[in-house]
Amino acid sequence: MFIAKVIGNVWATRKHPGLKNATLLLVKALDSRNKFVGEAALALDGGQGAGPGDTVLVLDEGGSARKILKNPGAPVRTVIAGIVDRVHLGE
Amino acid sequence: MRQAKVIGRVFCSRQCCGMEQKTLLLIQPLDWETDKPSGEPLVAGDTVGSGAGETVFFVASREAIVAFEGWEGETAVGTPLPPVDAAIVGIIDGKSIPGHGLN
Numbered sequence: 001m002f003i004a005k006v007i008g009n010v011w012a013t014r015k016h017p018g019l020k021n022a023t024l025l026l027v028k029a030l031d032s033r034n035k036f037v038g039e040a041a042l043a044l045d046g047g048q049g050a051g052p053g054d055t056v057l058v059l060d061e062g063g064s065a066r067k068i069l070k071n072p073g074a075p076v077r078t079v080i081a082g083i084v085d086r087v088h089l090g091e
Numbered sequence: 092m093r094q095a096k097v098i099g100r101v102f103c104s105r106q107c108c109g110m111e112q113k114t115l116l117l118i119q120p121l122d123w124e125t126d127k128p129s130g131e132p133l134v135a136g137d138t139v140g141s142g143a144g145e146t147v148f149f150v151a152s153r154e155a156i157v158a159f160e161g162w163e164g165e166t167a168v169g170t171p172l173p174p175v176d177a178a179i180v181g182i183i184d185g186k187s188i189p190g191h192g193l194n
Contacts, residue, residue, distance in 0.1 A: 007124075007190030010148070014139050015181030016158055024148075024181075026123055026188060040123040040188075042092035042148055052189050062154050075138075075150050075158035075180050078092060 003084055004029045004058045006050050010042060018074040025050060025080065027058050032089060043078040044069065050080050057082040092148045093129075094121045094183065097141050101134050109171035113159070116141065116179065118149065124188055135177035149179045 004027040012024065023045035029037045043058055046068045050056045058080055059065055065079040066072050099117035103110070114137040122129040138158050141147045150158060155178035 005190060008186060008188030010186040011184050012148070012181040013184055014141075016138050018158070019180060026186065026190075028190075039129060042094070042123065052187075062152075062157065066157075073157070073160065075154045075178060076092070077150060077152070077154045 006054045046080045055084040056080045109173040113173045136175040137179045146183045147179045151177050
């Protein structure tokens with residue numbers, strides 16, 4: 001899993017049946033100093049109601065993604081697993 | 092999932108098992124924020140009937156085959172699964188990126 005910020009959302013009426021009524025959110029990974037890293041990716045909301053501006057925990061593995069979505073037919077690998085309140089760094 | 096633009100279609104008279112009825116589209120991955128090409132074009136199986144010029148999003152690796160599993164749409168259920176590693180799963184109507192560069 002990685003920590004990311006929700007930077008926007010995407011809407012698409014014509015999509016795969018496995019993605020029916022899924023909320024599509026654009027996320028961008030954050031490093032430990034809260035700086036953006038890499039390219040944005042499209043993730044599915046995992047039911048926690050995350051929106052643009054939230055810092056979230058993103059899961060990037062198909063099997064667990066389908067578990068969160070409770071949908072064995074969802075062709076998805078990137079799902080938001082939680083909304084991060086605080087990150088405490090050890091140093 | 093990544094954004095891409097459909098730039099062409101691929102026709103094969105002889106191809107591997109399970110790919111016969113599948114539409115193979117040539118797509119150019121695009122960066123979500125800048126819409127600039129990002130990476131090399133690739134061939135993806137199509138599950139939503141997208142056409143040339145449309146902006147789509149696609150899944151890669153194992154999820155591409157999941158996109159074809161048990162799906163009644165264009166291909167009859169029960170046909171062998173296509174050995175694809177990229178599948179288009181949606182056509183983008185619009186996007187909004189308020190958090191662009193927000194940091």
